[in-house]
Amino acid sequence: MTQRLYYFSDQLAVEVQVISCHAQDALFAIELDATPFHPQGGGQPSDTGSLGEVEVVQVRHEEGRIVHYVTNAIKPGRTIAQVDENRRRLHTHLHSAGHLIGHIGEAFGWHPVKAHHWPGEGRIEFIPGPEAQPLEAWMLLKRFEQLVTEDLPVTITLDEEGLREVRFGSFSPYGCGGTHVPSLGSLNSLSELALKEKKGRLYVHYDVTA
Structure with missing residues:
Protein backbone atom coordinates (compact mmCIF):
# COMPACT_ATOMS: atom_id res chain seq x y z
CA MET A 1 0.00 0.00 0.00
CA ASP A 84 2.88 21.55 -8.46
CA GLU A 85 3.08 24.18 -5.70
CA ASN A 86 0.56 26.70 -7.07
CA ARG A 87 -2.11 24.08 -7.73
CA ARG A 88 -1.61 22.51 -4.28
CA ARG A 89 -1.78 25.92 -2.57
CA LEU A 90 -5.09 26.76 -4.26
CA HIS A 91 -6.66 23.41 -3.34
CA THR A 92 -5.37 23.69 0.22
CA HIS A 93 -6.96 27.11 0.69
CA LEU A 94 -10.24 26.02 -0.90
CA HIS A 95 -10.48 22.93 1.32
CA SER A 96 -9.58 24.80 4.51
CA ALA A 97 -12.09 27.56 3.69
CA GLY A 98 -14.74 24.89 3.15
CA HIS A 99 -14.08 23.42 6.60
CA LEU A 100 -14.32 26.85 8.19
CA ILE A 101 -17.61 27.56 6.41
CA GLY A 102 -18.85 24.24 7.79
CA HIS A 103 -17.97 25.25 11.34
CA ILE A 104 -19.66 28.64 10.94
CA GLY A 105 -22.79 26.99 9.60
CA GLU A 106 -22.84 24.65 12.61
CA ALA A 107 -22.67 27.66 14.95
CA PHE A 108 -25.95 28.82 13.38
CA GLY A 109 -27.57 25.40 13.79
CA TRP A 110 -26.89 24.03 10.28
CA HIS A 111 -25.14 20.67 9.77
CA PRO A 112 -22.82 20.21 6.74
CA VAL A 113 -23.61 17.04 4.77
CA LYS A 114 -21.80 17.52 1.44
CA ALA A 115 -18.77 19.51 0.32
CA HIS A 116 -17.09 20.23 -3.01
CA HIS A 117 -13.81 22.18 -2.89
CA TRP A 118 -12.98 22.63 -6.58
CA PRO A 119 -11.77 25.94 -8.09
CA GLY A 120 -14.76 27.94 -9.30
CA GLU A 121 -17.17 25.29 -7.96
CA GLY A 122 -16.79 25.50 -4.16
CA ARG A 123 -19.99 24.66 -2.30
CA ILE A 124 -21.13 23.33 1.06
CA GLU A 125 -24.58 21.80 1.58
CA PHE A 126 -26.26 21.99 4.99
CA ILE A 127 -29.36 20.49 6.56
CA PRO A 128 -31.10 22.36 9.39
CA GLY A 129 -30.78 21.31 13.00
CA PRO A 130 -33.66 21.82 15.47
CA GLU A 131 -32.40 25.32 16.30
CA ALA A 132 -31.23 26.49 12.86
CA GLN A 133 -31.00 30.26 12.55
CA PRO A 134 -31.07 32.46 9.44
CA LEU A 135 -27.60 32.87 7.94
CA GLU A 136 -26.77 35.51 5.35
CA ALA A 137 -23.63 36.03 3.29
CA TRP A 138 -22.48 39.12 5.20
CA MET A 139 -22.86 37.28 8.52
CA LEU A 140 -20.85 34.30 7.32
CA LEU A 141 -18.14 36.53 5.83
CA LYS A 142 -17.82 38.60 9.01
CA ARG A 143 -17.38 35.49 11.17
CA PHE A 144 -14.98 33.96 8.63
CA GLU A 145 -12.76 37.05 8.74
CA GLN A 146 -12.85 37.09 12.56
CA LEU A 147 -11.67 33.48 12.76
CA VAL A 148 -8.89 34.12 10.23
CA THR A 149 -7.72 37.03 12.40
CA GLU A 150 -7.62 34.70 15.43
CA ASP A 151 -5.14 32.54 13.47
CA LEU A 152 -6.35 29.26 14.95
CA PRO A 153 -3.86 26.41 14.49
CA VAL A 154 -4.72 23.38 12.40
CA THR A 155 -4.13 20.05 14.14
CA ILE A 156 -4.07 16.71 12.31
CA THR A 157 -4.50 13.49 14.28
CA LEU A 158 -5.73 9.91 13.89
CA ASP A 159 -8.82 8.67 15.71
CA GLU A 160 -9.09 5.34 17.54
CA GLU A 161 -9.75 3.54 14.25
CA GLY A 162 -6.74 5.13 12.56
CA LEU A 163 -8.80 7.56 10.47
CA ARG A 164 -7.39 11.03 9.88
CA GLU A 165 -9.05 14.01 11.54
CA VAL A 166 -8.50 17.74 11.00
CA ARG A 167 -9.25 20.29 13.72
CA PHE A 168 -9.17 24.11 13.69
CA GLY A 169 -8.46 25.43 17.19
CA SER A 170 -11.06 24.02 19.59
CA PHE A 171 -13.65 23.24 16.90
CA SER A 172 -14.80 19.64 16.68
CA PRO A 173 -12.62 17.71 14.21
CA TYR A 174 -13.79 16.67 10.77
CA GLY A 175 -12.75 13.32 9.35
CA CYS A 176 -10.76 14.36 6.27
CA GLY A 177 -7.98 13.19 3.97
CA GLY A 178 -7.47 16.58 2.30
CA THR A 179 -4.70 19.18 2.49
CA HIS A 180 -4.97 22.23 4.74
CA VAL A 181 -3.24 25.47 5.72
CA PRO A 182 -1.07 25.28 8.89
CA SER A 183 -3.15 27.96 10.62
CA LEU A 184 -6.13 30.12 9.71
CA GLY A 185 -4.07 33.31 9.62
CA SER A 186 -2.62 32.21 6.28
CA LEU A 187 -6.02 31.51 4.74
CA ASN A 188 -6.99 33.52 1.67
CA SER A 189 -10.15 35.66 1.74
CA LEU A 190 -13.48 34.37 0.46
CA SER A 191 -14.83 35.48 -2.91
CA GLU A 192 -17.94 34.73 -4.98
CA LEU A 193 -19.83 34.04 -1.74
CA ALA A 194 -23.52 33.26 -2.20
CA LEU A 195 -26.09 31.55 0.05
CA LYS A 196 -29.37 29.98 -1.02
CA GLU A 197 -32.02 27.96 0.79
CA LYS A 198 -33.86 25.36 -1.26
CA LYS A 199 -36.25 22.64 -0.07
CA GLY A 200 -35.16 23.15 3.53
CA ARG A 201 -31.45 22.93 2.79
CA LEU A 202 -28.83 25.68 2.80
CA TYR A 203 -26.29 25.88 -0.02
CA VAL A 204 -23.17 28.01 0.35
CA HIS A 205 -21.22 28.70 -2.84
CA TYR A 206 -17.74 30.16 -2.49
CA ASP A 207 -14.29 30.65 -3.91
CA VAL A 208 -11.06 32.06 -2.48
CA THR A 209 -8.94 34.96 -3.69
CA ALA A 210 -5.79 34.15 -5.63
Whole structure:
Protein backbone atom coordinates (compact mmCIF):
# COMPACT_ATOMS: atom_id res chain seq x y z
CA MET A 1 0.00 0.00 0.00
CA THR A 2 1.30 3.44 -0.93
CA GLN A 3 2.26 5.58 2.07
CA ARG A 4 0.34 8.87 2.02
CA LEU A 5 3.05 11.41 2.81
CA TYR A 6 0.66 14.34 2.36
CA TYR A 7 -1.32 13.19 5.42
CA PHE A 8 1.20 14.68 7.84
CA SER A 9 3.72 16.56 5.70
CA ASP A 10 3.51 19.61 3.44
CA GLN A 11 6.78 18.71 1.72
CA LEU A 12 6.26 18.98 -2.04
CA ALA A 13 9.48 17.37 -3.32
CA VAL A 14 10.53 13.94 -2.00
CA GLU A 15 12.45 10.91 -3.20
CA VAL A 16 10.17 7.93 -3.87
CA GLN A 17 10.36 4.43 -5.28
CA VAL A 18 8.56 3.57 -8.52
CA ILE A 19 7.02 0.13 -7.92
CA SER A 20 5.26 -0.49 -11.22
CA CYS A 21 4.45 1.16 -14.54
CA HIS A 22 2.10 0.04 -17.28
CA ALA A 23 0.45 1.64 -20.30
CA GLN A 24 -3.18 2.65 -19.92
CA ASP A 25 -4.98 4.34 -22.79
CA ALA A 26 -2.72 7.22 -23.90
CA LEU A 27 -0.95 7.50 -20.53
CA PHE A 28 1.07 5.35 -18.12
CA ALA A 29 -0.17 4.24 -14.69
CA ILE A 30 2.45 4.42 -11.94
CA GLU A 31 2.40 3.03 -8.41
CA LEU A 32 4.84 4.35 -5.79
CA ASP A 33 5.96 3.14 -2.37
CA ALA A 34 5.04 6.57 -0.97
CA THR A 35 3.52 9.71 -2.43
CA PRO A 36 3.28 13.44 -1.68
CA PHE A 37 0.50 13.70 -4.31
CA HIS A 38 -3.07 14.11 -3.08
CA PRO A 39 -5.35 11.94 -5.23
CA GLN A 40 -8.72 13.18 -6.39
CA GLY A 41 -11.32 12.55 -3.71
CA GLY A 42 -12.90 13.90 -0.56
CA GLY A 43 -14.16 16.92 -2.47
CA GLN A 44 -10.64 17.92 -3.57
CA PRO A 45 -9.08 17.63 -7.06
CA SER A 46 -5.85 15.70 -7.49
CA ASP A 47 -2.40 17.22 -7.38
CA THR A 48 -0.30 17.34 -10.52
CA GLY A 49 3.44 17.77 -10.96
CA SER A 50 6.25 15.47 -12.03
CA LEU A 51 8.11 12.22 -11.37
CA GLY A 52 11.66 12.95 -12.43
CA GLU A 53 11.32 14.55 -15.86
CA VAL A 54 7.89 13.03 -16.54
CA GLU A 55 4.66 14.99 -16.08
CA VAL A 56 2.02 13.74 -13.63
CA VAL A 57 -1.36 14.74 -15.07
CA GLN A 58 -3.73 13.07 -12.59
CA VAL A 59 -3.71 10.97 -9.41
CA ARG A 60 -6.63 8.69 -8.52
CA HIS A 61 -7.85 6.12 -6.01
CA GLU A 62 -8.42 2.80 -7.78
CA GLU A 63 -9.43 -0.36 -5.90
CA GLY A 64 -7.55 0.64 -2.75
CA ARG A 65 -4.49 1.84 -4.64
CA ILE A 66 -3.16 5.31 -5.45
CA VAL A 67 -2.39 5.47 -9.17
CA HIS A 68 -0.36 8.28 -10.76
CA TYR A 69 -1.05 8.91 -14.44
CA VAL A 70 1.97 10.21 -16.32
CA THR A 71 2.83 11.11 -19.91
CA ASN A 72 5.75 8.70 -20.42
CA ALA A 73 6.90 5.36 -19.07
CA ILE A 74 9.16 5.33 -16.00
CA LYS A 75 11.44 2.44 -15.03
CA PRO A 76 11.10 1.02 -11.51
CA GLY A 77 13.56 2.62 -9.11
CA ARG A 78 14.18 5.83 -7.18
CA THR A 79 13.04 9.20 -8.52
CA ILE A 80 11.99 12.64 -7.28
CA ALA A 81 8.28 13.34 -6.90
CA GLN A 82 7.52 17.06 -7.26
CA VAL A 83 4.03 18.44 -6.57
CA ASP A 84 2.88 21.55 -8.46
CA GLU A 85 3.08 24.18 -5.70
CA ASN A 86 0.56 26.70 -7.07
CA ARG A 87 -2.11 24.08 -7.73
CA ARG A 88 -1.61 22.51 -4.28
CA ARG A 89 -1.78 25.92 -2.57
CA LEU A 90 -5.09 26.76 -4.26
CA HIS A 91 -6.66 23.41 -3.34
CA THR A 92 -5.37 23.69 0.22
CA HIS A 93 -6.96 27.11 0.69
CA LEU A 94 -10.24 26.02 -0.90
CA HIS A 95 -10.48 22.93 1.32
CA SER A 96 -9.58 24.80 4.51
CA ALA A 97 -12.09 27.56 3.69
CA GLY A 98 -14.74 24.89 3.15
CA HIS A 99 -14.08 23.42 6.60
CA LEU A 100 -14.32 26.85 8.19
CA ILE A 101 -17.61 27.56 6.41
CA GLY A 102 -18.85 24.24 7.79
CA HIS A 103 -17.97 25.25 11.34
CA ILE A 104 -19.66 28.64 10.94
CA GLY A 105 -22.79 26.99 9.60
CA GLU A 106 -22.84 24.65 12.61
CA ALA A 107 -22.67 27.66 14.95
CA PHE A 108 -25.95 28.82 13.38
CA GLY A 109 -27.57 25.40 13.79
CA TRP A 110 -26.89 24.03 10.28
CA HIS A 111 -25.14 20.67 9.77
CA PRO A 112 -22.82 20.21 6.74
CA VAL A 113 -23.61 17.04 4.77
CA LYS A 114 -21.80 17.52 1.44
CA ALA A 115 -18.77 19.51 0.32
CA HIS A 116 -17.09 20.23 -3.01
CA HIS A 117 -13.81 22.18 -2.89
CA TRP A 118 -12.98 22.63 -6.58
CA PRO A 119 -11.77 25.94 -8.09
CA GLY A 120 -14.76 27.94 -9.30
CA GLU A 121 -17.17 25.29 -7.96
CA GLY A 122 -16.79 25.50 -4.16
CA ARG A 123 -19.99 24.66 -2.30
CA ILE A 124 -21.13 23.33 1.06
CA GLU A 125 -24.58 21.80 1.58
CA PHE A 126 -26.26 21.99 4.99
CA ILE A 127 -29.36 20.49 6.56
CA PRO A 128 -31.10 22.36 9.39
CA GLY A 129 -30.78 21.31 13.00
CA PRO A 130 -33.66 21.82 15.47
CA GLU A 131 -32.40 25.32 16.30
CA ALA A 132 -31.23 26.49 12.86
CA GLN A 133 -31.00 30.26 12.55
CA PRO A 134 -31.07 32.46 9.44
CA LEU A 135 -27.60 32.87 7.94
CA GLU A 136 -26.77 35.51 5.35
CA ALA A 137 -23.63 36.03 3.29
CA TRP A 138 -22.48 39.12 5.20
CA MET A 139 -22.86 37.28 8.52
CA LEU A 140 -20.85 34.30 7.32
CA LEU A 141 -18.14 36.53 5.83
CA LYS A 142 -17.82 38.60 9.01
CA ARG A 143 -17.38 35.49 11.17
CA PHE A 144 -14.98 33.96 8.63
CA GLU A 145 -12.76 37.05 8.74
CA GLN A 146 -12.85 37.09 12.56
CA LEU A 147 -11.67 33.48 12.76
CA VAL A 148 -8.89 34.12 10.23
CA THR A 149 -7.72 37.03 12.40
CA GLU A 150 -7.62 34.70 15.43
CA ASP A 151 -5.14 32.54 13.47
CA LEU A 152 -6.35 29.26 14.95
CA PRO A 153 -3.86 26.41 14.49
CA VAL A 154 -4.72 23.38 12.40
CA THR A 155 -4.13 20.05 14.14
CA ILE A 156 -4.07 16.71 12.31
CA THR A 157 -4.50 13.49 14.28
CA LEU A 158 -5.73 9.91 13.89
CA ASP A 159 -8.82 8.67 15.71
CA GLU A 160 -9.09 5.34 17.54
CA GLU A 161 -9.75 3.54 14.25
CA GLY A 162 -6.74 5.13 12.56
CA LEU A 163 -8.80 7.56 10.47
CA ARG A 164 -7.39 11.03 9.88
CA GLU A 165 -9.05 14.01 11.54
CA VAL A 166 -8.50 17.74 11.00
CA ARG A 167 -9.25 20.29 13.72
CA PHE A 168 -9.17 24.11 13.69
CA GLY A 169 -8.46 25.43 17.19
CA SER A 170 -11.06 24.02 19.59
CA PHE A 171 -13.65 23.24 16.90
CA SER A 172 -14.80 19.64 16.68
CA PRO A 173 -12.62 17.71 14.21
CA TYR A 174 -13.79 16.67 10.77
CA GLY A 175 -12.75 13.32 9.35
CA CYS A 176 -10.76 14.36 6.27
CA GLY A 177 -7.98 13.19 3.97
CA GLY A 178 -7.47 16.58 2.30
CA THR A 179 -4.70 19.18 2.49
CA HIS A 180 -4.97 22.23 4.74
CA VAL A 181 -3.24 25.47 5.72
CA PRO A 182 -1.07 25.28 8.89
CA SER A 183 -3.15 27.96 10.62
CA LEU A 184 -6.13 30.12 9.71
CA GLY A 185 -4.07 33.31 9.62
CA SER A 186 -2.62 32.21 6.28
CA LEU A 187 -6.02 31.51 4.74
CA ASN A 188 -6.99 33.52 1.67
CA SER A 189 -10.15 35.66 1.74
CA LEU A 190 -13.48 34.37 0.46
CA SER A 191 -14.83 35.48 -2.91
CA GLU A 192 -17.94 34.73 -4.98
CA LEU A 193 -19.83 34.04 -1.74
CA ALA A 194 -23.52 33.26 -2.20
CA LEU A 195 -26.09 31.55 0.05
CA LYS A 196 -29.37 29.98 -1.02
CA GLU A 197 -32.02 27.96 0.79
CA LYS A 198 -33.86 25.36 -1.26
CA LYS A 199 -36.25 22.64 -0.07
CA GLY A 200 -35.16 23.15 3.53
CA ARG A 201 -31.45 22.93 2.79
CA LEU A 202 -28.83 25.68 2.80
CA TYR A 203 -26.29 25.88 -0.02
CA VAL A 204 -23.17 28.01 0.35
CA HIS A 205 -21.22 28.70 -2.84
CA TYR A 206 -17.74 30.16 -2.49
CA ASP A 207 -14.29 30.65 -3.91
CA VAL A 208 -11.06 32.06 -2.48
CA THR A 209 -8.94 34.96 -3.69
CA ALA A 210 -5.79 34.15 -5.63
